[in-house]
Amino acid sequence: MAAPFTRVYRPLWRIITTTTSNGGVRNVSYTRQQWSAQNVKTAGAAEAPWALHGAVCVQRLPVVSQDRSPIEEKFMELMQQMELERSLLADHELKLLDDAARMSRKQEEDYDSDEEEDYKDKEIVTAQDLEDIWEQKLKEFQPALRTQGVDQKDVSSSERCLADSLILLVKKDIGNQKLWLLPQIQWQMGETLRQTAERALASLPGADLKATFFGNAPCGFYKYKYPKDIQKEGSVGAKVFFFKAVLSSHKHLPLEKNSFAWVKKDELQDFLKPEYLKQVRRFIMAL
DSSP states (O other): OOOOOEEEEOSSEEEEEEEOTTSOEEEEEEEHHHHHHHHHHHHHHHSOOEEEEEEEEEEEOOSSOOOOOHHHHHHHHHHHHHHHHHOOOOHHHHHHHHHHHHHHHHTSTTOOGGGGGGGTTSOOOOHHHHHHHHHHHHHHOOOOOSSOSSOTTOTTOTTSOTTSOEEEEEEEEETTEEEEEOOEEEOOTTOOHHHHHHHHHHTOTTOEEEEEEOOSSOSEEEEEEOOHHHHTTSOSEEEEEEEEEEEEEEESOSOOTTTEEEEOGGGGGGTSOHHHHHHHTTTOOOO
């Protein structure tokens, strides 16, 4: 029966005892320095250099409520009808009935004005008079517009689609391609990844955006390889760490067209590459 494979560790060398095909025993020894050098060489070949980037997902939250869907409209009508059928008369409705009864008494032949002692020396304002006043005020009221007068298809403006949540995208040069991405910038020594993401937002040209960041931990991760011509310069690709933020204020908008875009979640597929979009969709919520 062949001897089992065994390993023996010594302070200054490594001895591996193996069984040959003819049943003999062969010892192969390495010095500790040789073994460590071989491991370092293997690890260096396996781990390729990657550039670290911090990116920020800036969302502009809805400004107005969304329009009701047809089903929501029907449900609202049903609930209003049920509420009306089950409700008691309001004070205003009771006053309408009281005024109608008082006017009816005044028209009777046996009407006695002394019955109106409670209304002497008082200006009588009937419930119907109040309704007429309210109706006039309603006609004078002008509700605010649900749009800001901008082209809803102009993705460079953050004032579009006020009822939806919008996400900021920027166009960046990746090799000889121009790709839509979330704002990102390369990490610098001495800063945290969140500080890198904040710098990515602050460094956008022609924009003064203020955003509130959610925590110090990334919400997503994505890595991609550079084109072949860029890989020769040292890095084979980039590892991007995403942070989430909500737009709090802005100036100098709309931003430059064809360089910035405010898009809804269901419009991302028209801008982002499939693999990049797959990672981004994991942490974007339609608020």
